[in-house]
Amino acid sequence: MNIIETQNLTKSYAGVTAVSGLNLHVPKGTVYGFLGPNGAGKSTTMKMLLGLTRPTSGSFVMDGKRFPGGRTQILKEVGSLIEAPAFYGNLTGEENLEIIRRILGLPKSSVSEALELTGLTQYRRRLAKKYSLGMKQRLGLAGALIGRPPILILDEPTNGLDPVGIHEIRTLIRSLPRQFGCTVFVSSHLLSEIELMADSIGILNHGRLLFEGTMDGLKSGAAAQGYPTDNLEDTFLALIDADNRQRGGIR
């Protein structure tokens, strides 16, 4: 069963089509890796799913609720981290989460749980503007995870983290469906990262979905088309390159 489904989702800005006729199918209780080079339209898609930007055409359904009618209901069930972490610099990490907790009407314990999950407990009373980049990213993740929402939308969540932090967050994301039964829709431009945590993937280039399915499906499909399959990064690059050539040499 798919928890997120988009139907011909399209977003155009002043003559540029950022996302074109996107049909995504994100299975419930899995980690879905959303891959694509910079500027492929990943963040735009995620922003549309969160109602931060209005689709030019098309629609989507999240957990049975259709956008835009069910926007408020959808947002109650979605935890998100989009682009850079967003927070109030004049408040501490704990106070930032407290604001989110109050909006979502969650129990008080959810703040300490989210801090614990992301390893920020000992820094909870530090002002968010004084956090390091990695700690800000963790705070953003804590804001997404608070209250254990059934759907998580994470845009490049390991940005700015050191290798240890990347490993911790990757392990955390990997464990979320099993631990809390949630679905994670995570974007990255690093195939190696997605390979380690995703159950299924979607590859986006210039706003178009080139592939959707499992990692094995990607390998077999690529082999059938004569692309390299020894290394998934090579497969990804070959797919993107072929699409760019087909589109007239756009890179």
Add this chain to the structure above:
Amino acid sequence: MSLALECRKIKRTGLTAAFLGGELLASAVPVLNMAYRPELYLHREASPVNVLLGAGWQMMVMLNVLLIVTGACALYHMEYADNAILKMCSLPVKESGLFFGKAFLIAGLSAVFLLMEAVSVAGCAVRWFGTGREVCGEVLRNLGFSLLLLLPAILLALLIASVCKNMWIALGVGVIGVLIATMIPAGQFAASLFPFALPFRTLSGLEQETIRGYVTAGAAETAAISVLEIILLRVRRAFQ
């Protein structure tokens, strides 16, 4: 809910202290006027409240409106500086709810400074003009009138701050608006309906018909700016 959240968000911004400082300064205007040059005012024929407001209201209201403009810029800068508004918009709250929460917060702070100024004016009337408690009614009527006429200025300052992500642009536009408002002559009714100019009007010397005109204009501008903000937010979302 929105107001409670806005109150939490302003922690450590210095906004409350800035408003308190500005309020004390504005409230000191009639006191200083009467303390240093009482001979200019004591023999006038108008009511003590009219004399006191006529002498210091322009200065007091300019401080009030500048505080409102600065406060609005600070409130939205807090949202834009570290992109907190993006997080807020991805939560089940309406962006217009944030706007009205901020409007209630500034309106509340403005009501406090108007009250302090009213106490100051009433105190001066009793101390220097020897009036009794009857002055309270006149001062309170002026306070209510001023608060109503401040609402469009509050909403316009917030609208400008919400549209401009760069705080300095919003502050510049707001300050220019206040300066333009100070240049509008009192006799020109149509020009004095400019939202930043409305609060400069007091009840003194106004006819019932004119008072009704200002009250209607204040209410209409409040509603119009609110609707305009909602439309602007929708348009911005469509183009983001």
